[in-house]
Amino acid sequence: MKQANISDFCALEDKEYxxxxxxxxxxxxxxxxxxxxxxxxxxxxxxxxxxMFQEMGYVPAESKxxxxxxxxxxxxxxxxxxxxxxxxxxxxxxxxxxxxxMLIMVCGCMVQEQGSAEKLKKRFPFCxxxxxxxxxxxxxxxxxxxxxxxxxxVSVWEKEGDIVENxxxxxxxxxxxxxxxxxxxxxxxxxxxxxxxxxxxRSRRSEDIIAEVRQLVKxxxxxxxxxxxxxxxxxKNSDEISFPELLRELNKIDGLERIRFMxxxxxxxxxxxISAMAECEKVCKYIHLPxxxxxxxxxxxxxxxxxxxxxxxxxxxxxxxMPDVAISTDxxxxxxxxxxxxxxxxxDLYKQVCYNSAFTFVYSKRIGTPAEKMEEQIPAxxxxxxxxxxIALSEECCLRANEKYLGRTxxxxxxxxxxxxxxxVFGRSDCGRMVTFxxxxxxxxxxxxxxxxxxxxxxxxGEME
Ligand code: SAH
Ligand code: SF4
Ligand code: F3S
Numbered sequence: 001m002k003q004a005n006i007s008d009f010c011a012l013e014d015k016e017y018x019x020x021x022x023x024x025x026x027x028x029x030x031x032x033x034x035x036x037x038x039x040x041x042x043x044x045x046x047x048x049x050x051x052m053f054q055e056m057g058y059v060p061a062e063s064k065x066x067x068x069x070x071x072x073x074x075x076x077x078x079x080x081x082x083x084x085x086x087x088x089x090x091x092x093x094x095x096x097x098x099x100x101x102m103l104i105m106v107c108g109c110m111v112q113e114q115g116s117a118e119k120l121k122k123r124f125p126f127c128x129x130x131x132x133x134x135x136x137x138x139x140x141x142x143x144x145x146x147x148x149x150x151x152x153x154v155s156v157w158e159k160e161g162d163i164v165e166n167x168x169x170x171x172x173x174x175x176x177x178x179x180x181x182x183x184x185x186x187x188x189x190x191x192x193x194x195x196x197x198x199x200x201x202r203s204r205r206s207e208d209i210i211a212e213v214r215q216l217v218k219x220x221x222x223x224x225x226x227x228x229x230x231x232x233x234x235x236k237n238s239d240e241i242s243f244p245e246l247l248r249e250l251n252k253i254d255g256l257e258r259i260r261f262m263x264x265x266x267x268x269x270x271x272x273x274i275s276a277m278a279e280c281e282k283v284c285k286y287i288h289l290p291x292x293x294x295x296x297x298x299x300x301x302x303x304x305x306x307x308x309x310x311x312x313x314x315x316x317x318x319x320x321x322m323p324d325v326a327i328s329t330d331x332x333x334x335x336x337x338x339x340x341x342x343x344x345x346x347x348d349l350y351k352q353v354c355y356n357s358a359f360t361f362v363y364s365k366r367i368g369t370p371a372e373k374m375e376e377q378i379p380a381x382x383x384x385x386x387x388x389x390x391i392a393l394s395e396e397c398c399l400r401a402n403e404k405y406l407g408r409t410x411x412x413x414x415x416x417x418x419x420x421x422x423x424x425v426f427g428r429s430d431c432g433r434m435v436t437f438x439x440x441x442x443x444x445x446x447x448x449x450x451x452x453x454x455x456x457x458x459x460x461x462g463e464m465e
Contacts (some may be wrong), residue, residue: 021144022056030068031061037085038075040262041198041227042108044169044178045136046073049107051168052139065095069103069143071129074110076193078364082110089124096126103146105129107136112197114368117156132156133198137164160184160199165208174445175222175413176258181209181246182228187265189292190303190370191335191363194229203234206241206249213250222447223258223413224250231261232268244276251280257447258413258430262288267305269314278321285322286432289314290330294349295342298335301374308349315353326356326401326431333390334363334383336374343386347393354397356433360390395457402433402455409465410435412450414443429460437462 032053036046049071050060061067072089075081089106096102104127111117112132120130128146131138134157142153163183171177184199185192213224226246228234234243241249243261250259259282264273266289277283289311293299296307318325331346350358362383365372410429418424418436425439429450436459437450443464450462 021140024144024148025056025058028057030058031066032058032069032071033061033064033067034071034073035064035088036073037081038073038077038109040178040225041180041183041229042073042075044180044227045108045133047169047171047178048136048167049073049139050170052137054170055168056140056143064092068101069105071105071107071139074106074108076110076113076116076197076366078361078366080364085110089127093124093126103128103143105131105139105143107131107133107139109133109193109197111156113193114196117154121152121154128152130154130156134160137167160202163202163204165204171216171221173415175220176415177216177221177224178227179209179212179216179224180204180228181226181231181234181243181261185229186233187230187305188303188370190301190374191332191366193366193369196368198229201230201233201237203236203238203240206235206246209246210249210253213253213256217253217255220445222256222445223260224256226250226259226261228261229263230265230268232264232270232273242270242272244270244272247273247276247280247283251282256282259283260286260432264289266291266311266314271317274317274321277318277325284430284432285324286326286328286430287318288328288330291346291349291353292330292332293335293338293342294346295338296345298338298342298345301337301371302332302335303370308345312349312352324431326433327353328357328359328432329353329355330359330361331390332361332363333386334378336363336371336378337376338363338378338386343389347390350390350393350397354400355394356401356431357398358390358394360387360394362387398457399455402457402460405429405431405433405452405460406455407452409449409451410460410462411447412437412462413447414439414445416444417441426459433460434458435460435462437464439464 034046034049036042064070074085106127111130117130129142146153182203184201185195186201188195232243235241291311294308412427412429412435414425414427418426423438424436425443426436429435435450449465451465452460452462454461
């Protein structure tokens, strides 16, 4: 796959483009605000948006109301994410009335949805720039055109282009960083919009990933989280190394202390991955393994390509090789036709695995997905009841899993001082749990040993050793 960098792209039409853009924004001391919805991959894209703003000479604004340029990086995976964006965008309309020079932009998955850009354009005439998921690197060019020509800029690429390397990125966390290893998804789970808005799977070159991680370590990062919609299929359809091999390569990097990754699709979780996880000391013994449902009938309708038996076997193998491995999951409640028995199968699987934590979602109909056409959508009162039962069970399992850490010493990468109590700091353990303990801001970015003395649902509480 051809690789290019941002300067090449900006210069496609005009060799002097990037310098022209930079010159235009120079000394303006404009401020920007990036608002992010959705998954970690969107968080990572927002870091690139912020990086591009800063390259253009923009500085961060305190709030979106005060900013000269605001960008909403959107998500459309469920209706709720869309509703929040629409509400927040509506609020800015009044501010723009008082501040007509304010630049309001919308990008990301919602814009990429078929027909959505046109709808957004009509509904929000005060948005000056709209672009999709495949042309993020065009932001400077689109902003420049909107500002210099005074015309709205709408650019949505229908298909994914080449991977654009070397984009600027503003990573705010001191010691941890997200690193994309692949983009897009080929799985077409029947409920999911992601493959339609993120395009086909494409993997970055391993040498680019390794170089980026080395650079991040040089900048002081200790932990990296590798991102992809399905990291287990990294390297497929190309001559790249496999995901387990990539983990082994990254494990060799001096100065790097922790490697995390997400998300893993159970159908592609190989024995080689389990061995790599177990054998690489830097790879955290934690895995996010979305099951979605515990019913074989529903899993089939969801197009997930595994059975509950396959899934439970993976969990068994993970625990055989790594007795302490922490496991979390995603579950959808109320998928079309889900019966009480199907739901009880999900509860039963949940009890068998007894997850450390779970993200639970009520099924949300997405236009254009196969599940949209399925008859028998489940009424809200039933999904509400099922959700309450699932959450009760997940809380019980979470507490039970947390109690296992009582009296044990965990390594915690400190993220900062608690907002609620300045005498406390917080961070994540190797197993992905939030830990708080007495300490000072000077510990931020350090990995320290903490003995767990009590547990709550979402936090482990301890003392530094
Ligand atoms: N690629 C990842 C997750 C992508 S979206 C994976 O395959 O695991 C994150 C989660 O959102 C999914 O795991 C799923 O549980 C949930 N989700 C996706 N589409 C949904 C929909 N239409 N309604 C409800 N939840 C959905
Ligand atoms: Fe969506 Fe399935 Fe792809 Fe995850 S694997 S992004 S749930 S289609
Ligand atoms: Fe949402 Fe797009 Fe991520 S739809 S979950 S932001 S890939």
